[in-house]
Amino acid sequence: MSLRTSIAGVAALAAQALAVELTTFGFPDCANGPLKDNLVCDGSASPRDRAAALVNELTLEEKFNNTGNTSPGVPRLGIPAYQWWNEALHGVAFTLPGKPMTDSGNFSYATSFPQPILMGAAFDDELIYDVASVISTEARAFSNGGRSGLDYWTPNINPYKDPRWGRGQETPGEDPFHLASYVQNLIRGLEGDQGDPYKKIVATCKHFTGYDIENWNGNFRYQFDAQISMQDMVEYYMPPFQACAREAKVGAFMCSYNAVNGVPTCADPWLLQTVLREHWGWDQEDQWVVGDCDAIQNVYLPHEWAATREQAVADTLKAGTDLNCGTYYPKYLPGAYEQGLINDTDLNRALTRTYASLVKLGYFDSAEDQPYRQIGWSDVNTQHAQELALKAAREGIVLLKNDGLLPLSLDAISSIALIGSWANATEQMQGNYYGIPPYLHSPLYAAQQLGVTVNYAEGTSQDNPTTDDWGAEYDAAAKSDVIIVVGGIDNDVESEGLDRLALAWSGPQLDMITRLASYGKPVVVVQMGAGQLDSTPLVANANISALLWAGYPGQDGGVALFDVITGVAPPAGRLPITQYPARYTSQIPMTDMSLRPSASSPGRTYKWYNGTAVFPFGFGLHYTNFSAEVTAGPDGQSFAIADLIASCSSNQTTTTPKLDLCPFTALSVAITNTGPLPSSDFVALAFLTGSFGPAPHPRASLVAYQRLHDVALNATAPSVATLNLTLGSLARVDESGDKVLYPGDYAVVVDVPEAPLARVEFRLTGEEEGVVIERWPRLDEGSRVGEGVVNVPEGYYEGGFGSRNGGDDGVGQGQEVLGVGS
């Protein structure tokens, strides 16, 4: 069979290629099996000791065989085959060799939540915990049904730095604090509480690190070398991973395809040992690192890091990559061992980690004693799960423009024209990494439940050059009272392996929308997809009444959308990413990893972008009005940095205090719904601003958020958001990567800095050079191995144009050339 599928199906391709007979999952029989007298079956021993005892039983060949994702197990010892590659990005999705769902009946579906980018827009950490809890419950049900494994390669927590990134949809957004907070709640939901005797499932924080490019302009993820300053690394790329490792103590990490500053991440002991395991204390024996699928092969080619395949597997294993998605380990570790490039210690360490992880999951213990082993098919797609999938979609949808048409009153109309490439979306609503859901309620389905006539036409899509279909969409519009266009982008233009090239609405889609808007009828436009389209022409068009963004809303996405449009669920989502002008793509190459603006870059994210966003990060309108008042906080106060640190240190009991986590203050912000709506959610966002520390200064930094639910109109007891700030909230990162508290004038604004609802000011005092509250490991702390030369011609894999340092002249002149029509 030929692999003639779209580039978007890379994961599926890999799944095909790696398909083996493994279609059911089982557990070893520790009661009566060959291992019953081995320590691994002794529930009273430590996971480390149990795993070590098992590994000690294995022959060399058995060890090598079990270093890849498709693990054959050890039949001799009654250890069944195990598939480490399971996915559950926003619901149980797939397990090699395919989806774990059956064709019908039990285990034929699982709840499909919105893509993380839309759940990120909810800014609701409790929601994330609830969603993750449902996912892990359903994952356990599939495991108990013999349909999937116990570890899942989720979440994707790389910050969504560039709107072109094809996998930005898999992330909660662009802000590192937001991601760090989100991911802690997610992992708690997936793995269970840290003190629990068993892990619910093992989550995998990926892709560590600096991974946010697919194939932009000849720069392929498999070979890209991300040039990242220590300042940007600590300030931007690392916080979600630090939260995974240090705070959430997640069970697994995945190193990425790309190199960082010259070293492929899976072969970088400084990254995997010095930073991850030592600096962040991610050092439990059951915590393991897996290489992204074929990333270890890529260390050989195209990275050309190792001179031989054996050297490549030796470099990665010794660096701390314990498991190989792929077969390079089982294939080439034997040769590496023979050549003396690895030894028993290297091999046993990796296997002990992965087997200890299975121990922590209860893999070797009897089912009866484990609550998670009692979960079954009846726990999948519960009423609660269904409601939660709908709630998550409702909460994420963002209102960007509204002239008063919304909430749409159904009393006044008898017909709706529902037009666009997403109007009848089903699988589209799931984005990528999806399984089979119980249902997919499209926008068309939802509209048809409203009791009005719905005139549907597909119209044109972002990747369709043709507006011309003899006008079904115009016919639909002509006979309807209201026109709703549900369009935008989908995985045809943003997906794994496929970065976007443009941020503008395509000519045909914009042509269709503006033509529809010229009918003199109310028009609502909904942009779907993760990457923002520059909606300037829609904002400027007075004939377009309302604009919403709805991401990839999952199994009940259509219903959620119409619940928001009609006011059943008033919108309160906030943009988790910046909506840049279309020209942004010609101002900075994707390969430029730097955040701060420079002569060759307008800067990245709301913190550093020096242009005017079409819609800023955090933006989101409501159907009602809100006011905010800070009822408790440090307004007007002054704090000595030395005092803050001393009081914090004394409150920490560990020998290595985490000063950045020390509480600084809690703001209490009373939020009042001033009408006209009787009730609406409201997301309280707190941004830190100020010119403390060295220039340049970020425009603002999100330091806290809380979603308030059902804020009632003029309630006598106002809803209060509690926004906790830590010393880390106040810190800046210096060029070494150290976090520093500087004296100066600080302010916290509530809501987006462009339209603040409240403001608090305070002062920190101390020495001008500031105080380091977290020292970042230096590159020479730990070592970098490897640096071989592969026998391909020098420069063979040189990448394309527009890479990081090449942006300067290419930009300004590029704009001139592409100016058209004048």
Add this chain to the structure above:
Amino acid sequence: MSLRTSIAGVAALAAQALAVELTTFGFPDCANGPLKDNLVCDGSASPRDRAAALVNELTLEEKFNNTGNTSPGVPRLGIPAYQWWNEALHGVAFTLPGKPMTDSGNFSYATSFPQPILMGAAFDDELIYDVASVISTEARAFSNGGRSGLDYWTPNINPYKDPRWGRGQETPGEDPFHLASYVQNLIRGLEGDQGDPYKKIVATCKHFTGYDIENWNGNFRYQFDAQISMQDMVEYYMPPFQACAREAKVGAFMCSYNAVNGVPTCADPWLLQTVLREHWGWDQEDQWVVGDCDAIQNVYLPHEWAATREQAVADTLKAGTDLNCGTYYPKYLPGAYEQGLINDTDLNRALTRTYASLVKLGYFDSAEDQPYRQIGWSDVNTQHAQELALKAAREGIVLLKNDGLLPLSLDAISSIALIGSWANATEQMQGNYYGIPPYLHSPLYAAQQLGVTVNYAEGTSQDNPTTDDWGAEYDAAAKSDVIIVVGGIDNDVESEGLDRLALAWSGPQLDMITRLASYGKPVVVVQMGAGQLDSTPLVANANISALLWAGYPGQDGGVALFDVITGVAPPAGRLPITQYPARYTSQIPMTDMSLRPSASSPGRTYKWYNGTAVFPFGFGLHYTNFSAEVTAGPDGQSFAIADLIASCSSNQTTTTPKLDLCPFTALSVAITNTGPLPSSDFVALAFLTGSFGPAPHPRASLVAYQRLHDVALNATAPSVATLNLTLGSLARVDESGDKVLYPGDYAVVVDVPEAPLARVEFRLTGEEEGVVIERWPRLDEGSRVGEGVVNVPEGYYEGGFGSRNGGDDGVGQGQEVLGVGS
């Protein structure tokens, strides 16, 4: 239904969108129908008068309705619906609303030839004529069977300037002389001889002009503005179109999506009237221009050339675009007419041209009198057609490396490992724009006919990150005597809408090949696909015995490939394109349309590239050796330019002599097969070199070629190639676009300049400034209309990085950044 197909399926998408009920084609009944007394039915009148009489009968509404590709006809007058959009790039392919083939039985298939890029590699004009004749015969059969139309939107004759171009596969290659010669033979085969009473079919030379980018880095074909100097335009972009118009007098042209120097081509009267119709004399009443699908819509958006949709259709109609693929004409011409932007003359001119074309096709004449109307299903897929499809594939395949393993002796082996993503290729072999063939003989099928054991494994492909499939390919290799890898690229990475990003073999594919090459067994690698991959690592690898390139070889591609490998059909194809080093993509952006090298460009094509090609244009090895001797030619002679022109002018009878076409000399080159093979084809290529005229000078220019068939070993009467040179062969193009003969020393070398077999030198004398033999129209000869402003924000459609003027700094530094592993 959602348009969730790959971007490669753009044409198919458009086909869906435009689908109407039209599924059968018919002819008007001029004997008894309503028009029987109208002049259109009078076979003795001129096509122009007949068409004008019909147009005169039409109401305004009927006229507007019939300006789009899906023409409803005029039921009132007995004119049936007609679909102008038919495709036959390398065999009858599709006709809206889909493929014209039935599910089974009659008309269920048509012959599928190789993609033009492989037919171009044959350098065999007679072959091209023969192939085109079969295609037009089969097209007539489908037309007579009511399954397709009479005009076809083929050939794609834009020079294949950049190896990244996704549609380069549709063209014969990079050299303008080659394309001009090829296309004349093709059109004669498609349309019949120019003096014939009826056209066989109408061909359409596309895409006029400067179209050779799909979506590189934010520069989309629908909005790209190609900046082309007059010198490059005349020297490089125009020759194939000039040959179409002036020499072949093709029936139709298609203007392109892009703009050239600020003006969308479909809205450019200088291009469509001054150059095409006036300068080239393409002025017959039955010759029409169609806009590429939705290109007229694109004049409005995203080109923003016209301020309103009505202005867009007016600008294009008045510029000379007669037919609209799409519906902008039928939809917006009425408004344009009402607003006075067009008048009856504009509208009637367009319709008269398209209807006159149908007259020339015999559409209105009785079937009995027309030989083409007698063609039927029995004329499809004849033995001749089958043999020709095989022959075309055999002739195109190029041998790039051979250590003596090939031709492969089957006597010495008992088993072959056949490995790779193309090893069992079926539809892949057709590339794009294909129909349903009678069969698809894959390489695997062909190998299985050889009487040896074939061990097949798919292995990895160019877009598959995973090498790891537990080693089926290594198992196959281990138990075989010879390893043949058939891999490379396909429409997953190069296709309509999808330009390539890299020229290197992917890491996994290269890894697999080099691993297979370490087995100590003979290895043959076949690169499939149009765009060349930099094969430097394969050339340098002594364990790889042979390397071939086989493009997209069509229905019998597998058989052709093994015929070449085993010596049944010794290879004689020549690369029709340069194989650049992989780093080429980082040295010049696709958007740079200039040919000559500069500070920011290494130059383009074998004429101007200042680096060292991996394999040069024209390269191709044989299994035997050849010598060449020039037996007649101008060696050592001197010619006065004035004399050459005077003698030529006097031999031309027209009032506007085409001096560039005047014969200069014919070289006779005797080709001797010196063994060891008893017989082999040989392509005689003649390149002009010399430093005449202004610097910089091209390295060489192809001026003639001829394929000799079956050159026998040491034949007593050697095969003689006759290589005709014209004055145009000697001319240079100046900055105004004028063709000039300069005094100086000239040489013609036979075979690639890197390894010439023979050389002839001569001198031209005259004034230093030279003599213009073809004056190019100036931009102010004719006018450019339009230049409106569309109501979208300024710069909204600004394109991406790396556009033409932006290449400078981006290149050198980009290389450094992407250097890996050190």
